Amino acid sequence: MFDEGQLYSPVTTGEDGTVEVHLADNHPGLHDPAYRARRSHIAAAAINAPAGTVPVIDYTEDEHRIWRLCQEQLAPKHEKYAHSEFLAAKHRLRLPTDHVPQLDQVSARLRPLTGWGYRAAPGLVPLREFYADLGARTFNSTQYLRHGSEPLYTPEPDIIHEVIGHGNQLASARFARLTEAAGRASLRLETEDAMKFVADVFWFSMEFGVIKEHGEVKAYGAGILSSFGEMDEFGHMEHRGLDLADMGTLAYDITEYQPVLFCAESLDELDDVVGAFFDTVDDDLTECLRARAAHR
Template sequence: MFEEGQLYAPVTEDENGVTVHLTDDHPGANDPEYRRRREVIAGPALRWRPGDPVPQVEYTDAENAIWRTVCAELAPKHERLAIRGFLEGKEALGLPTDRVPQLDEVSAGLQPLSGFRLHPAAGLVPLDQFYGSLADGVFHSTQYLRHGSQPLYTPEPDIIHEVVGHGNLLANPAIAEVKRRAGEAARRCETEAGLQFVADVFWFTIEFGVMYEDGELRAYGAGLLSSYGEIEEFRGATILPLDFYSMGTVEYDISHYQPTLFACDGMSELTERVGEFFAEFDDDTPGRLLAARNRTAS
C-alpha cells in the first residue's frame, strides 16, 4: 500500500501567500519561475468551494506546447496498447490536442456521456473526500502541468494525467460506473483501513489496470494511459489474475514502474467483477477475503 500524499507536492497558504512545496528532486525544484507558476495556479483551486465558478487558467504558450507534445506522443501508443473502451471514450469526449482544456470544458463534454464533472484541486485531496466524491460523479483534478524540461515525465499527477488518463476513461459510461461504485464503497467505510483497502484496489484497477482483449494484453489504467514510458513497459510486468485481497494488501512502490499488475479477462470482468467488488465492499470485506483464502489453502 502507499500513502496518497506521496503523490502530491504539499500546498499551504499563510499570510505570505500560497506555497507549493516541491521535493528537491522535482524537475522544477530549482526553477523559480515554475514555482511561482504553480503557486499562481494553486491559489484559486485551494480557495475554491463547490458552487463557485471553476477557476480558469490562462495557459501559456509553453504549457500548451507541453500538452501538444504529450498528446502527439501518446496517440499512437493508445491506438496500439489501450483497450477499446478507452479509445471509444477518447473519441466521444474529443479533447483538444493543441491546447490545454479548461476543467469546465472537460466537464461539459463528460456530462452527457457519463454524468461526471471535474472539480479543481490544488494538490492532495483527502482520501475520503477524493474517493467519496466519485459516488456523486465528481473527479478532483489538478490544473498545473509538469515541468517543461521533461514534458514526457511527471513525478506527480498533473492535468495531463487527470484529463488524458482519467477524463477519457470517464467518457466511457461503463468504466465511469465502476468509479462511481468505488466512491460508494469509500462512503460506506467507517475505518481508515477499509478506506485504504478501497484505495489500493482502485490503484491496481482504475490507475494501473490491464486487460486481455482479443488475445492481447492492453491497458485501461489511467496511470498507464497517461505515461509515455510506462505504457510501453507494462507487458513486461508480472501479470496476475484479479485477486482483491492481494491487490488490497500488497506492498508497492509508486516511484517506479509497477512490477506486478492484475489483469481483467475482458471488459465484462472489469464492469461486473470489479464493479461488484466495490458495490458490495464494507469494512469487513478484507477479513472475509482473508478467511476465504485461508479455507482454500487448508
C-alpha cells in the same frame, strides 16, 4: 500500500494568505523559481475560488506546448496499447490536441456522455473527500502541468494525467460506473484500513488495470495510459489474475514502473469481480480479504 500523501507536492497557506507548493528534492522543477511560483499561483486559484466554481487558468504558450507534445506522443501509443473501450471513449470525448482545456470545458464534454464533471484541486485531496466526490460523479483534478524539462514525465498527477488519463476513461459508461461505485463504497466504510484497501483495489484497476482483448493484454488504467514510459513497459511486467485479496494488500512504489499488474480476462470479468466488490464492500469484507492474504 497506498499512501495518499506521497502522490502530490504539499501545499501550504501562510498566515498572510500566501499559498506555496513544496516540491520534492528530486522534482524536475525544484530549482526553477518561475515554475515554483507558477505552481503556487495555480494552487492559490483553486484554494481561493468561490464555492462551486472552477478557476480559469490563463495557460502560457509553454504549457500549451507541453500539452500538444504529450497529446502527439501519447496518441499512437493509445492506438497500440489501449483497450478498445478506452479508445472509443476517447474518440467520443474529443479533447483538444492543440491547447490545454479548462476543466469546465472538459466537464461540458463529459456530462452529456456519462454525467461526470471536474472540480479544481490545489494538490492532495483527503482520501475520503476524494472518493466521496467520485460517488457524486465529480473528479477532483489539479490544473498545473509538469516541468518543461521533462515533458513526457511527471512525478505527480498533473492535468495531463487527470484529463488525458481519467477524463478519457470517464467518457466510457462502463469505466465511469466502476469509478462511481468505488466512490460510493467509501461512504459505507468506517475504518481507515478499509478505506485504504478500497483505494488499493482502485489503484490496481482504474489506475493501473490491464485487460485481455483478442489475445493481447491491453491497458485501461489511467496511470498507464497517461504515461509515455509506462505504456512501453506494462506488457513486460508480471500479470496476475484478478485477486481482490492480493490487489488490496500488495505493496508497491509509485515512483517506479509497476512490476505487478492485475489482468482481467474481459470487461465482463472486470465488472463481475472489481465492480461487484465496489458495489458490496464493507469493513468486514476488507478484513476477511486481508486475513486471506496474510495466510497465503
